[in-house]
Amino acid sequence: MLVNGTWTKDWTPVQAKDDKGRFVRQISEFRHWITKDGEPGPTGDGGFKAEKGRYHLYVAYICPWASRTLMVRALKQLEEYITVTVVNPVMTDQGWQFDGFPGSHADELNGHQYIHQLYTQVAPEFTGRATVPVLWDKKTATIVNNESADIIRMLNTAFDHLTGSVLDLYPEPQQQEIDQLNASIYEQLNNGVYKAGFASSQFAYEEAYQGVFNMLDILEHQLSDGRSYLLGEQITESDIRTFVTLIRFDAAYYGLFKCNRNLIMQMPFLSKYVQRILEVDGIRDTVSIDHIKQGYYSIKALNPNGIVPVGPALHIQNIDAL
Numbered sequence: 001m002l003v004n005g006t007w008t009k010d011w012t013p014v015q016a017k018d019d020k021g022r023f024v025r026q027i028s029e030f031r032h033w034i035t036k037d038g039e040p041g042p043t044g045d046g047g048f049k050a051e052k053g054r055y056h057l058y059v060a061y062i063c064p065w066a067s068r069t070l071m072v073r074a075l076k077q078l079e080e081y082i083t084v085t086v087v088n089p090v091m092t093d094q095g096w097q098f099d100g101f102p103g104s105h106a107d108e109l110n111g112h113q114y115i116h117q118l119y120t121q122v123a124p125e126f127t128g129r130a131t132v133p134v135l136w137d138k139k140t141a142t143i144v145n146n147e148s149a150d151i152i153r154m155l156n157t158a159f160d161h162l163t164g165s166v167l168d169l170y171p172e173p174q175q176q177e178i179d180q181l182n183a184s185i186y187e188q189l190n191n192g193v194y195k196a197g198f199a200s201s202q203f204a205y206e207e208a209y210q211g212v213f214n215m216l217d218i219l220e221h222q223l224s225d226g227r228s229y230l231l232g233e234q235i236t237e238s239d240i241r242t243f244v245t246l247i248r249f250d251a252a253y254y255g256l257f258k259c260n261r262n263l264i265m266q267m268p269f270l271s272k273y274v275q276r277i278l279e280v281d282g283i284r285d286t287v288s289i290d291h292i293k294q295g296y297y298s299i300k301a302l303n304p305n306g307i308v309p310v311g312p313a314l315h316i317q318n319i320d321a322l
């Protein structure tokens with residue numbers, strides 16, 4: 001991580017833990033919003049008007065938080081509006097690195113070797129972890145936002161007048177329901193798998209494991225009435241947040257993070273749901289199972305020899321082509 005703008009060696013995945021050995025995630029620092037007219041959003045400063053070609057996303061295919069921004073970019077037809085750089089999936093002792101792996105890119109925009117250099121370019125005294133996603137403003141050469149929850153919400157509306165997109169992932173009448181569902185999905189599932197994987201006590205691991213499968217059971221049940229998406233026939237933010245964890249589950253979390261009561265492919269409604277979302281236009285391109293496996297299994301603290309398991313055989317259609 002960066003301390004007063006200087007990279008401290010020996011990257012470790014655990015950011016902080018509480019007195020019971022629970023994994024604690026860092027709060028994101030850059031919180032400006034792109035808006036239709038450049039007016040300030042709910043947090044941060046104004047000046048970030050929606051414009052074609054002005055903004056850029058730095059992402060990792062391994063990262064569920066970054067992937068949700070890619071999903072919304074695809075669903076909201078923003079591919080022509082926001083450019084993307086994908087980092088190398090294998091974490092180095094200087095964190096995320098550019099280039100050198102099939103499917104990853106050089107940093108053509110800023111010419112850096114590591115993501116942490118973006119942070120110090122903008123904030124020379126930055127202290128904290130250099131995370132992806134990073135939403136970058138090419139015009140003012142700064143970080144707009146590094147919190148994926150904000151990024152997916154701003155992308156849902158800010159460019160609609162330019163793109164003509166009518167898809168609303170956070171429709172007004174369902175906002176309360178979506179917020180409630182998102183909160184439990186985040187706590188028990190999205191971050192729950194990390195809490196299981198990075199637990200530093202048996203207690204913290206088991207608590208997280210229970211949460212993960214409790215949430216999966218709830219979602220499996222919710223889908224069992226035949227609905228297409230969690231809240232009905234319309235895809236929403238909650239589906240995006242759920243999908244990014246489900247698509248990584250069998251390939252990485254089941255093994256590496258010890259979330260091993262069962263695979264997602266053993267849960268019939270959830271497997272069909274994953275397949276359904278994967279088939280939505282543009283989504284398949286946001287997933288790389290190769291990056292996911294290589295990336296997670298390169299976390300030395302959990303897998304010192306870096307051996308990547310061959311299985312499990314994934315029963316998701318066409319997943320091998322990803």
Ligand SMILES: N[C@@H](CCC(=O)N[C@@H](CS)C(=O)NCC(=O)O)C(=O)O
Pocket residue numbers: 001013026027028062063064065066095129130131132133146147148149
């Ligand atoms: N709150 C952030 C979390 C992002 C995050 O934790 N990203 C991880 C990858 S999955 C990261 O970049 N970690 C690098 C590090 O911790 O040094 C978001 O949702 O945007």
